[in-house]
Amino acid sequence: MNTAVIVKYAIDLVAVLLLALGIKGLSKVRSAREANRLAAVAMALAVLGVLVDSFAGGISSTAWSWIIGGTIVGGLLGAITAQRVPMTSMPEIVALFNGCGGMSSLLVALGVALFPVMGAEGESRIVEEISIVISVFVGSITFTGSIVAMAKLQGWLSTPPWMQSKARHVVNIALAVVSLIAAIEMIRNGGSGLWLLVVASALLGVGVTLPIGGADMPVVISLLNSYSGVAAAAAGFVVGSQLLIVAGAMVGAAGLILTQVMCNGMNRSLVSVLFGGALGASSSSSGGGGEYVNITSCSAEECALTLEAAERVIIVPGYGLAVAQAQHTLREVTRSLESAGIEVAYAIHPVAGRMPGHMNVLLAEADVPYEQLKEMDVINPEFPATDVVLVLGANDVVNPQAKTDPNSPLYGMPVLDVQQARTVFVVKRGMSAGYSGIKNDLFELANTSMLFGDAKKVLGDLLGELKELGVGKK
């Protein structure tokens, strides 16, 4: 063991420690930002470790120029993308980054498969082949799956009808079988099944992700994030790096936990997200759908008048707010309410928006004080003492059916008890159902009024009406 090797081991150990502390720190609001930096430092250390280790063997100048080239292109693009992307498209960007991580693992495995540079022979050759197969398989699925997820969230792609039929299961199973055959062929005969494996698993990534509805996309992105960890760990086996294996395994496991948390919040099992398709398709026949009667709709003026007379207002933000990018207009409305002495709080359902925590990020961007964001368990007892609830583009998370109707597919899902407030205003683009396709009894209640329209436009009108009423003027 020469000095370089010892130094590398020391650096690796520190890097693993910092990575673990980083992930742990990210789970607390106070330490999150430092933790993120800690993880970044750990990553830099890990890179340093590889360079130190290879320094003894010498790094050729051609290698350096390729390293620098790749670093500049990838790093610059990453930095620019991170600065430019609006906060509302956070889920898409996480999907994009994630897909690129998967692509990287895939390319490494391809490289080692095409040019056997690692010098493995005999039994270790078989281990290497198996690692390559796993890395290629998971890497391809992660890449195509993430890109499809991003395209669907951006609205670039919609699901073709046949993908929603049962036929997709047949196609996906066939693709999985082809991947398996190609993998076995590759391990037994060395390399010949490689391209078939790449194509089949890439198509499988598309086939699995494409039928999944918008509401379930966050779960899928979180799962794909977990996969990219697995792909990294597999790449670690391929190039013989324990640091890579640890980090990959940690991300893989942490991603699984997060996926599970998201599923719990939506009262869905992972299996039904992945294989069930759109929830609405199966539930509408079982009495979940139905026509709305007794809908009260009202104008922005009436809503403004009610708000003016209120003492306590709770805002329930949802997907519609994010789509309309209305968080800044909302903040102006709440500012004028606050300056009129009206108490304002925000009720954050764990899965409101497209991802858990999505609403917090959006509202923080619009300068909403952190302490006004209340979690579901905290705010639920406060609804009976609230004058006005403003529901902005949220639907399923405020559906009382989840508590009252044992036959509802939503039954058991934790929801916000907004109907207990004196008056409820629901801002919504139309009477279409939420993600789940289930009728929302809240809309028919006597104390509920609907304000139809895009959240940003409605809030803009509301702001105008409030100004006319002189609310918040000093």
Next chain:
Amino acid sequence: MSFLSEALWVLLLGSLLGLELIGKVPPTLHTPLMSGANAISGITVLAALTLIIKAGNDGNTPLLALGAVSLGFALFNVIGGFLVTDRMLAMFSRKSARKENR
């Protein structure tokens, strides 16, 4: 075989560590945590680097190019991921700082 058995232990312990690390997370932090974990999964930079260095010693140009592309993708993930996470978290910390100043 010794690398394999060591590596499998590392895999097992790493997975257990990952399961334990994020037992309790406030929903507020789910998106930043996901984004941060995603940046960490770009640790395949190490694999890409190793590949480039090996290819450089062998003078294997196609592999060098492949490694460089792989490095680019991984760094896009790492740098972009950490910066985006920082951007999200910066908004939270500004809020809490103001709260303390009041």
